[in-house]
Amino acid sequence: MPLRTDTSVRRLTRLALLTAVALCIHLLEGQLPPIFPVPGAKPGLANVVTLYTMFTIGPGDTLLVLLSRILLGSVFSGRATTLFYSLAGGLLCFAVTCLLRRLLPLRQLWVAGILGGICHNIGQLAVAIAITRTPALVVYLPWLLLCGMGTGLFTGLCARFFVKKLPGKYKTW
Amino acid sequence: MKTKYWVMLFAAVAAACVTAIVLFPLPQGVANSAELYQNGVLLCTVPLDEDTRFTVPAPDGGSNTVAVSGGRIRVEQADCPDKLCVKQGWSRTEGYPIVCLPHGLVIQPKGRQVDFDAAAH
Amino acid sequence: MSRFLRRLTALAAGLVFLCSCGISASRSVDVQFTAMDTFIHLTAYGAGASTALNAAQQSLLALEKQLSVTEADSEISAVNNADGRPVSVSEDTAALVDFALSMSRRTDGAMDPTVYPLVRAWGFTADEYRVPAQMELESLLPLVGAEQVDLSGNTLTLSPGAMLDLGSVAKGWAGDRLADDLKQAGVSSAILRLGGNIQTVGTKPDGSDWVVGIQDPDSEGMLARLSVRDCAVVTSGGYQRAFTENGKTYWHIIDPATGHPARTGLTSVTVVAPSGALCDALSTALFVMGTDRAADHWREHRDFEAVFVCEDGRITITAGLEDSFTLMDGYTEREVTVLR
Numbered sequence: 001m002p003l004r005t006d007t008s009v010r011r012l013t014r015l016a017l018l019t020a021v022a023l024c025i026h027l028l029e030g031q032l033p034p035i036f037p038v039p040g041a042k043p044g045l046a047n048v049v050t051l052y053t054m055f056t057i058g059p060g061d062t063l064l065v066l067l068s069r070i071l072l073g074s075v076f077s078g079r080a081t082t083l084f085y086s087l088a089g090g091l092l093c094f095a096v097t098c099l100l101r102r103l104l105p106l107r108q109l110w111v112a113g114i115l116g117g118i119c120h121n122i123g124q125l126a127v128a129i130a131i132t133r134t135p136a137l138v139v140y141l142p143w144l145l146l147c148g149m150g151t152g153l154f155t156g157l158c159a160r161f162f163v164k165k166l167p168g169k170y171k172t173w
Numbered sequence: 174m175k176t177k178y179w180v181m182l183f184a185a186v187a188a189a190c191v192t193a194i195v196l197f198p199l200p201q202g203v204a205n206s207a208e209l210y211q212n213g214v215l216l217c218t219v220p221l222d223e224d225t226r227f228t229v230p231a232p233d234g235g236s237n238t239v240a241v242s243g244g245r246i247r248v249e250q251a252d253c254p255d256k257l258c259v260k261q262g263w264s265r266t267e268g269y270p271i272v273c274l275p276h277g278l279v280i281q282p283k284g285r286q287v288d289f290d291a292a293a294h
Numbered sequence: 295m296s297r298f299l300r301r302l303t304a305l306a307a308g309l310v311f312l313c314s315c316g317i318s319a320s321r322s323v324d325v326q327f328t329a330m331d332t333f334i335h336l337t338a339y340g341a342g343a344s345t346a347l348n349a350a351q352q353s354l355l356a357l358e359k360q361l362s363v364t365e366a367d368s369e370i371s372a373v374n375n376a377d378g379r380p381v382s383v384s385e386d387t388a389a390l391v392d393f394a395l396s397m398s399r400r401t402d403g404a405m406d407p408t409v410y411p412l413v414r415a416w417g418f419t420a421d422e423y424r425v426p427a428q429m430e431l432e433s434l435l436p437l438v439g440a441e442q443v444d445l446s447g448n449t450l451t452l453s454p455g456a457m458l459d460l461g462s463v464a465k466g467w468a469g470d471r472l473a474d475d476l477k478q479a480g481v482s483s484a485i486l487r488l489g490g491n492i493q494t495v496g497t498k499p500d501g502s503d504w505v506v507g508i509q510d511p512d513s514e515g516m517l518a519r520l521s522v523r524d525c526a527v528v529t530s531g532g533y534q535r536a537f538t539e540n541g542k543t544y545w546h547i548i549d550p551a552t553g554h555p556a557r558t559g560l561t562s563v564t565v566v567a568p569s570g571a572l573c574d575a576l577s578t579a580l581f582v583m584g585t586d587r588a589a590d591h592w593r594e595h596r597d598f599e600a601v602f603v604c605e606d607g608r609i610t611i612t613a614g615l616e617d618s619f620t621l622m623d624g625y626t627e628r629e630v631t632v633l634r
Contacts (some may be wrong), residue, residue: 077255111179118186131274139197142190149183208624218515218624283623290337290498292516293529293564294490294509 014057015065022049022069023076026086030077042085043151044120047093051112051159056168059098066090084131088123095119106160106170113156114149121148204267204282207246209239212277221246221265221282231276239280246280248273325351330358330465332489338476339483339499346479350472350486357468360387363410363459364419370458374410378454380444388448390571394463397575398440401591405579406550408438408452410459415553418546423537425544431553438550466574469493469526473570490534492527493570503618510625511561511603517625518601518609521618526570530577531562531603549582558584559605566615567598576600585610589633 026046046069053062070090074083093116100112121144129137163170209216209229216229219241226240226249237258238250245263251273258273264282271280323343325336334354336347362368373381383391394407410419411434417423442456452458460467465488473495476484484495485504494504503523507516511533520527532545532555549556563581565573576598580588585602592600592612599614610631611619621628 108176108179114183128272128274131277137270142193142197146187146190146194149187289507289516289519290485290504291487291492291527292490292507292509293492293520293527294531294534 011061015061015068018049018053018065019068019072022046022065023072025049026069026073027077030073042089042124044089044093044117044148045151045155047090047113047116047120047152048155048158048162050090050093051097051109051116051155052162052166054094054097054101055104055106055109055112055159055170056163056166058171059094059101062097063094066094084127085124088127089120090123092119092123093117106163109160109163110153110156113154113159114152117148117150117152117155118145120152121145204265205244207241207264207280207282210279210281218283219246229276229278231273231278233276235276237273237276237278246282247271248278248280251276323347327351329354330362330468330488331364332465333487334489335487336472337485337487338481338495340481342480343484346476346481346484349479350475353475354468354472354488357386357464357471360384361390361460361464363457363461370460373450373452374457376452378452380449380451383448383450385448388445388450390460390463390467391443391445391450391458393467393571394460394575395440395443395445397463397572397579400595401576401579401583403439403550404582404587405462405575406438406440407458407460407462408440408442408456409548409550410457411437411455412548412550412553413459413546414457416544416546416548416555417537418535423539423544425539426553435553438553462578463571463574465489465491466493466526466528466570466572469570469574490529491570491574494522494524494526497523507622508564508601508603509562512607515624516622517603517628518619518621520564520566520601520615521620522566525566525568526573527564527566528570528573528577529562529564530581532556532581533561547578547581556582556584558582560584560602561605562601562603563588564601565598566600572598592633 025048029043029045032043049069050062050066053065070083070086073086096115096119097112100115104112122141125137125141125144129135205221207219207221209219211229212232219225219239221241221244224242226238228236228238230236235252237248237253240247240249245265247261247263248258248271251258253273253275255275258271258278261271264271264280267282269282272278322337322339325347327334336350338347359365359367360369363370363374365371369383369387373383391407398406412431413419415426415430415434437453437455437457442453443458444451469486469488469491470493472486473484473493476495482496483499486493486495490509492506497503503521506520506522506527508518508520508529509531510517511531530547532543532547534546536543536545538544545555547556548554558581560581563577565577565580567573567576580591580600580602583591585604588600588602592598599612601615601619602610604610608629608631610633613632613634616632621630
């Protein structure tokens with residue numbers, strides 16, 4: 001796989017940059033006021049990086065970037081609890097994107113974006129319900145799904161833009 | 174899979190969501206009381222018709238200061254790290270519970286209680 | 295004016311007329327004042343409501359003058375101070391005393407209009423609470439009982455030392471009287487709140503039932519609500535007046551047979567029936583009887599419905615209330631048993 005022929009410094013730098021970008025997005029969107037009273041509900045815009053990395057580099061490194069971003073994100077924002085939320089949303093998004101990568105051509109990257117958005121929000125809602133033990137929160141599911149699909153479309157389109165414009169090749173393995 | 178099938182799939186999901194929203198609307202009733210839960214256990218019911226302020230201790234040693242004013246309720250102060258609960262601001266409807274995750278606190282306003290014509294007491 | 299304009303004007307005038315009828319039909323009139331040692335709040339709807347309520351206020355104050363045990367110049371006070379001599383009373387008073395005595399017989403003395411000396415011994419009459427010695431209570435017990443009262447026509451005679459207090463039926467009785475007066479005055483929709491005694495006339499102007507809350511004996515809130523029409527709702531509970539001494543709580547509902555506060559595991563009894571006087575008398579009586587005896591009484595007579603709240607929070611209701619009784623939010627996990 002092309003990955004392994006990269007020199008380790010180059011790879012490290014690339015991954016570090018991606019992590020930094022994801023981290024910035026994550027921290028910035030955390031400053032937004034919550035729209036829904038579902039705790040931890042975030043637009044999940046940082047998944048742009050997950051999508052980009054998944055479709056230009058590969059699942060292994062994507063996972064690295066994802067976990068690093070989540071870990072550092074909770075350290076920098078001082079919120080230990082968002083760890084679980086981010087993990088739930090991010091990992092679910094990762095899993096789905098991983099499964100899809102074989103199927104989607106570049107022009108259909110937005111599909112991955114939407115599906116990722118859906119999974120991201122389902123994951124967050126599930127964690128919120130589990131932690132607060134308020135099953136009633138499930139009433140927000142349709143709202144979250146709609147918003148998740150919206151932001152997912154956005155992230156998917158952005159990811160496609162970046163894949164086209166930035167150096168690196170789109171890979172579907 | 175062709176693009177149009179994806180579009181149809183997502184359109185169907187969106188339609189299902191809209192249907193669900195229409196069928197199960199978020200409770201909008203203006204509340205006149207609020208129930209406070211901690212980790213799923215009901216702590217107390219607070220009437221919203223009297224301005225008040227009190228502190229709820231959390232199992233981990235922290236606390237949330239809850240304030241009631243003008244028929245609304247909010248978390249005024251919290252020593253949790255993210256203070257999302259404080260950022261949620263005031264709530265006066267059943268559809269807008271205020272949650273402090275780290276402390277497991279959920280403030281659930283309850284929709285308008287039946288307006289009694291009289292009370293036998 | 296052209297024909298069209300004239301017709302339009304007529305139509306408009308007609309509509310305005312109709313609308314104003316509708317408006318007066320649903321406009322409410324409220325009258326609030328203090329009487330019978332409690333806060334009275336009367337609400338009536340429709341034409342004539344205002345006049346009817348003002349008249350109601352006057353009759354209530356007049357009734358109070360006749361029946362009050364605390365007012366020195368009331369008829370009842372005259373009887374209580376007569377030291378065994380016969381006293382002539384008004385028809386109203388005689389009727390009420392007769393009713394109280396018949397309720398006393400019906401409930402085997404659980405409700406007793408002569409229980410006043412015992413209630414006074416506990417200090418409830420003057421708000422100077424005390425726990426009387428057993429001997430004191432035993433010396434007072436012989437003064438209590440329907441047989442202490444002799445009512446012949448309008449002449450009332452009490453055994454020496456016995457005392458009448460119609461407080462446990464007066465409000466309900468007054469409620470009945472006021473409701474009748476209002477109906478006679480043409481009012482078909484009203485709700486009368488005599489303290490915690492509720493009397494309803496008809497339904498709300500839109501035809502829906504009145505919503506009456508039942509207080510939670512242990513807190514300030516309502517634990518349930520009843521949908522009622524054209525009837526009275528009266529609650530008796532220890533919580534209404536009680537004091538604590540040496541860790542024990544004593545309340546004002548005294549068992550006439552023992553002289554002690556009635557402890558049957560109940561914290562409140564709410565009675566629903568067309569007659570306020572019946573509700574008033576029974577709510578006290580059933581509290582003293584306890585759930586089992588009360589259930590038997592209900593099965594025997596079936597002219598009322600009731601809600602019983604126990605110390606442990608359990609609630610029992612009679613079958614007739616099954617459709618109109620609803621637990622409030624926060625109480626929905628309470629166990630409710632339906633008596634049949």
